[in-house]
Amino acid sequence: MEDIVKLFACCIPVKGHIRSIICDIQRMKYDFIPNTLYEILIIHENKSLAYIKEYYGNEHDETIEQYFAFLLESEYAFICQEKDITRFPKLDLSWQSPSLITNSIIDLPEEQLNLDFHGISKQLDELGCNALQIRCYKDIKLENVAEILKAFSRSRLRHIDVLLKFNSGYTSDDYEPLFADNPRLFFLTLHSANENTIFSPQGTTLCIHLTTKKISSAADCGCINPSYFSPNIATFTEAQNHNTCLNRKISIDSSGNIKNCPSMNENYGNIRNTTLKSVAESKKFKELWNLNKDKVSVCQDCEFRYICTDCRVFKTDDTDIYSKPAKCSYDPYTATWAD
C-alpha cells in the first residue's frame, strides 16, 4: 500500500496563464505555485510519488520532491494511505443563499436626509439582506448617522459598514457611542483623513479605519488590488458561478435611484415610489449576477479569478460588458502588476 500526498479539500489550486496559486480558503491565504505543479496536482491527483516521478521519466525527481515537501510543510497537503483516498471527498463548491438579496449599499443624499430609512430597513428585511454599507462623501453630523443607524437596529442585518468623511471636529470618543448603540456595526471608515491608521475602540473587536484617500463620489469605487482579494470559502464558491461584486446586491444611489451598484447608469426606479422587492425580482436587474470571471476576458486567464472582486462599471472597454475591470493593473500573461 502506497502513501499519497493529498491536498486538504480546502486548499484548491487555480491555474493562471503563466503561474498558478493554491487558495487556502480555510486559512484565508494563497501561495504561488508553478503551472507544472498545478498539472501534477490535477492530472496525477491521488497518485503516489514514485508513480509521478516515473511518469516524468525520473528526470525531475528532485524538483518533484521539493514540490511535495513544500506542500506538506505549508500544511496544504497531508499524507494519506491509498486505501483512505475515498474517505476524503472534494469540497462541494456550490454556493447557496437563503436571501434574494445578500448585500446592499446606500449612498446618502447630499442635501436633505429625508429618506424613509425605517421603510428601507423593512424592505431589506423582506429580501433577507444581511449586510449593509452606508456611505457619505460629504460632511455629515454624527447625530444624523446615529439616527439613520437606529432605523436598522431591529432589522435582520448582521453586518453594517459605514463610510464617512473625516471630520476633525470629532474625536474617537464621539464615534464610540455609534458602536455601543449598534452591535451590528463592525467597520467604520473615515476617508479624506490626515493619516492612515486602523484602531479598535476600547475593549471591542470593531474597527475604525482612517484613510487619507479622498472618496468624493461613487466613481471612486471599482479598484482592484491584492489587498482586496478574499481567499475565503464564501467568495471562492460564489465566484464559481456568480459575479463577486454584483451578485444579490441592491443599491440606492445618492438621488434615491435603485441600481445594481451606485456607480451604474441604469436605474430601476426611485426608492420614493418603487419597492426594492419589485426591482430585485425583475429579470433585467439580475442579468449581471451570473457574469463570473470565467466569462470576463483576461480575467478568465488569471490565477486570482476566484478570490478577486469585480467591477462591471469601470471597464477597459465601455461597450463590452465582458471586458476586464479598468482599475486593475494586473496582467496575467506576464504575471506583473503595472503599478
Next chain:
Amino acid sequence: MILILSRGKSETTTEIVIDWIMRLGGNYIRVNGDDISEKDNPYGINISNEFSKFNISGEGIDYDSLTSDNKINVVWYRKWIIPYGAEYLKLIGDGDLAAKVQFHLSGEANGASYGLYSQFLNAKWLDNPLIIRSLQKPIILKIANELGLNVPATLITNNIKELKGFLKLHSRIVTKCITDGIFLTVNGIDYGMYTKEITWLEIGELKTEYFYPSLFQELLDKMYELRIFYLNGKVYSMAIFSQNDPQTAIDFRKYNLRNPNRYVPYKLPEEIEQKLRLLMKKLDLKCGSIDIVRKKDGAYYFLEVNPLGQFGMVSGPCNYYLEKEVAKYLIKNDK
C-alpha cells in the same frame, strides 16, 4: 407552525436556519429563554381542570405573542435556557447561603421551562428535552459499545489506587467532565473546561487517597478526529487534523487562531454510519453532534453524542448547508 426555543444573543446558526425557513416558505415563532426572564415580557403557563394554556407577550421580542392556541406541530429545541435573575440574588447577599440558594433558583428556572414544554407535549420535537436530559455520557458509551462501536477504556472513580492501576494499564490517560463542561467568566477572565492528560506527575501531587468523582479515559493515539452531524438518518462528517499542533493535540477546542486545525469533509465507512444510525435510533434522537477518533491503526473509536451540539462548525468548512437541511426537516414535520 414551527416553534423555535432559542436564546437571544450570538445565535448565528439559529438565524441562518430561520432565513432558510422563510425562504422555503415555512412558518415559525421564535422564543428566546432570555425574553422569558425579562420583567417586561409577561408570561403565564396555566395547567388546570378547565384549561391548559401558555401565553407570552412583551416588548423587544420578535413575535407579537405566542399562546398554545397557535397550532405548533414541531418544536426545535435549540440552546434554550431561562437565566435566573441575578437581581433576585442580590436580595440574599453573598456567601454560603447565597451560593446554595442560587443553585436552587437555577433549578427553579429550569422547572419553569418544563411548564412551557408541557404545553407542546403532542408536537414533534427536535429533540425532546426529556430525552436529552436522560442521556448521560456513561450511558451513551455503554449503549454505543453494545451496538459494536469501539469506545475508549473509561474509568469513573474517586481514589488513587484505581487511577494508578488504570494509568499503568493504558500508559497515557486523560480526564474530562462526566457531564457537559461549562464556560465561566470570573472577574473578566474566561475559564473553559477541557480534556487534559493526567500523568504520574499529577497523581504524585495528590495529597489524599480520595478525590472528587472523576472520569478518566485512555488517550487514543489518534490519526485525526471526526465531528459528525447526524440528522434524521443522514450522516455528515468532517475530519479535524489537530495532531500536528501540540496546542490542540489533546483537545481540539483549544483553538489555535494563528494556524487553525484543518477541517475537511469526510466519508465514514458505510458500516460505521449504519452503527451510528442504530445508536441514534436507540437513543431516540433525530439529530446530534457525534465525536469519533480515528486511531493511527485505522480503527474508529466513538467518544460521545451531544444532542445540542453546534453544527455550524461542520456546516461552514465543509460547505454542507446543514442550516438548510434543518429548515427543510422542520418544514416537512410542520403538519
